[in-house]
Amino acid sequence: MNTHNFSIEFFPPKTEEGAEKLRVVRSKLAELQPKYFSVTFGAGGTTQQGTLQTVLEIKNEGFDAAPHLSCIGGTRDSLRTILQEFQAKGIRRLVALRGDLPSGYGAGGEFRYANELVEFIRQETGDWFHIEVAAYPEMHPQARSPQDDLQAFARKVAAGANSAITQYFYNPDAYFQFVDNVRKLGVDVPVVAGIMPITNYTQLMRFSDMCGAEIPRWVRVKLASFGDDSASIKAFGLDVVTGLCEKLLAGGAPGLHFYSMNQAAATTAIWQRLVK
Numbered sequence: 001m002n003t004h005n006f007s008i009e010f011f012p013p014k015t016e017e018g019a020e021k022l023r024v025v026r027s028k029l030a031e032l033q034p035k036y037f038s039v040t041f042g043a044g045g046t047t048q049q050g051t052l053q054t055v056l057e058i059k060n061e062g063f064d065a066a067p068h069l070s071c072i073g074g075t076r077d078s079l080r081t082i083l084q085e086f087q088a089k090g091i092r093r094l095v096a097l098r099g100d101l102p103s104g105y106g107a108g109g110e111f112r113y114a115n116e117l118v119e120f121i122r123q124e125t126g127d128w129f130h131i132e133v134a135a136y137p138e139m140h141p142q143a144r145s146p147q148d149d150l151q152a153f154a155r156k157v158a159a160g161a162n163s164a165i166t167q168y169f170y171n172p173d174a175y176f177q178f179v180d181n182v183r184k185l186g187v188d189v190p191v192v193a194g195i196m197p198i199t200n201y202t203q204l205m206r207f208s209d210m211c212g213a214e215i216p217r218w219v220r221v222k223l224a225s226f227g228d229d230s231a232s233i234k235a236f237g238l239d240v241v242t243g244l245c246e247k248l249l250a251g252g253a254p255g256l257h258f259y260s261m262n263q264a265a266a267t268t269a270i271w272q273r274l275v276k
């Protein structure tokens, strides 16, 4: 199986202890030789330094790394400064997002949607960056309608995105339908499938509620039936997610992007099964 378009996502650690743990995780995941690692960005710039620092560490270790960059709450000046810093550090790839402001932050900022950020990045930096944007096979939870969301996605690509990474999902048909629909709108960039390994039932339910990802009933009831039996949850999760990845790749998905949650074991186990 061709893994050349596999990538792995981290969030920036908040403490030195977390940073040290992530170094260990990274050295394990580096053995899989992903195309690149990406590092999330707290909306409103809350993790700005942590994101950059983690990206630079990864680059120093000899791997390609992409910071995420979100625009909500930002200004043209603040984002220009960040882009210039990325350029000065030799970063050539980024994931451009609107982001979600943490509660307590007012609205404000000069950007409303991610397409405006993509347009701004192209205006400011030309073709310097390879730009990834987010895609939502099960519809972004704030979208007015599926059709509106598809149009919003198409606008990000028209503004200059090179490729896309999806929100995670467990229903492959949602992905294939989404890709068919955007192709009908003339969007031809690769749409890499975002993959969330299943390791913890409570956490998965909480995240999925927040981001609008559907957990199929048969998966949910089975996971719930395991109670605190973490080994059974992980074993079942591994079967479900590996099966999903196989279907996606067999059906033409151009690559996989793993939401590692700063853990090595689950991503490695899925990956190793796929390359067998």
Ligand code: FAD
Binding pocket: 039, 040, 041, 042, 043, 068, 069, 070, 095, 096, 097, 098, 099, 100, 112, 113, 114, 115, 133, 134, 135, 140, 141, 142, 143, 144, 148, 149, 152, 153, 156, 165, 166, 167, 168, 194
């Ligand atoms: P947009 O593409 O701007 O879409 C947001 C919503 O607005 C959608 O409902 C869309 O339909 C709607 N919309 C767009 N344009 C218009 C318009 N003109 N009129 C009306 N409605 C419109 N968040 C972070 O904070 N940091 C991260 O590092 C991060 N990384 C992510 C990585 C991936 C791969 C994914 C899938 C998500 C990530 N997120 C991250 C979450 C993301 O920021 C949220 O999902 C956010 O709510 C939407 O961001 P977006 O870039 O998709 O926004």
